[in-house]
Amino acid sequence: MKRIAAILQSDPSMIEITVKGWVRSFRNDRFIALNDGSTIHNLQAVIEPENYDRDLLDQINVAAAVAVTGTLTESAGSGQRIELQATKIEILATADPEEVKKTILSPKKHNLETLREQAHLRVRTNTFGAVMRVRAALSFAVHKYFQEQGFYQAHTPIITGSDAEGAGEMFRISTLDPKNPPLDEEGNIDYKQDFFEKESNLTVSGQLEAETYAMGLGQVYTFGPTFRAENSNTSRHLAEFWMIEPEVAFNDLDANMDLAEGFLKSVIDYALENCADDIAFLEKRQADEDKQKPAAERSPMPLREKLEFIGKNNFKRVSYTEAIDILRNSKPNKKKKFKYPINEWGADLQSEHERYLVEKHFECPVILFDYPAKIKAFYMRLNDKDANGNETVRAMDILFPGIGEMVGGSQREERYDVLKQKMTDMEISEEELGWYLEMRKFGSVVHSGFGLGFERLVMFVTGMGNIRDVIPYPRTPGNAEF
């Protein structure tokens, strides 16, 4: 059966078609606005009320499902090019108007917080329909890009025994009885009696396993759910998010930056080309929201223009050390101060610093590289000490306007001895990650990769301000209701 997206592109025709969808509105006993989820636009079906029983007409309510048969004609009205002249209507499923009234399906404006409370219904709204279609298109674009570049998808495990980021933010999994776990001789929980006979958790990143696959297949990428038990209740963090992690043998950090930049431009371009109607809708939505906001918080560009800007401009590449100099000499606001002033080399950047660099100083996406070794993960390639004796690693973060960190990546430490020392210094257990270290004994070559938080990309492309509104069922602290 043809979907409404395709029907709206077709020409008037005497051939009879049947369309199934949900009623968005029913005016004057004559005009049904029908939506089947394939497009932001509704198909107008026109009926002759005198041809139908009152009983049937009374069931054509908002949210009810109907099948309409008829022919496509040029529309006399101004809202649409073509419409369906109905000859037959079948009610597939009713929806009680009194019940509908209590939900976000009722035809009035609901705010995003209210929509979140009815996550099971929100995909039926215009905004979420548009966001989720864009999300699906971006997901396809990710696979398309890598497949066309000769990458293989690697399916890395969800359940792991290690902590890839060494940040201790894992969700433990266990089949032991939490009320009465078996104890070892020292009185600690005896994980030897657990399902995996050791402590295990949900993965925080597929990177380490992907690295092992890059050492065999050359170029791989993962695209799967990752889990972080970090208690950050922000509009940019989820406890369960989807991450894309390419990993490439023989790529150094510069090649890694090129890959990330080319990839981001390509998938954003794909959305611009393939989601034009949804992006136009979301652009208008953002403009309406901006009207309620103080000038400083409004989006600096219309959505489409912002997305096109990405394709047309090179990302600015700046070392951490240069960024620190810029930040130290900047006057970010009227008070001329950051909330967390940058006093010394080596400090981690806060989101206010990242946003200043991207939104005020450079006004374009920024790739920051060569971070202090101390604030980054153990697996990153160590640089020679700089003139001031500072130790940096070949890390890169890509910062986007309105988002902050979109990508985190690095060249990996391929030298056995250096990695071993680093693991000892950072107290990374060799028992857990011995396999990762061992890989450095056998043809260990320069290699690099990065991780892109898929929801942050979807936020950027849809202009949505809260990460909870770009994933069907957001998992955040205290929220796994649906």
Ligand code: 4AD
């Ligand atoms: O910077 P992160 O922690 O890097 C890694 O996990 C590396 N192993 C990636 C790699 O080199 N293969 O995370 C990568 C990206 C971040 O830049 C951000 O976009 C996203 O994942 N991210 C989150 N997105 C939503 N919610 C969270 N809690 C996130 N934590 C990270």
Ligand code: MG
């Ligand atoms: Mg990071």
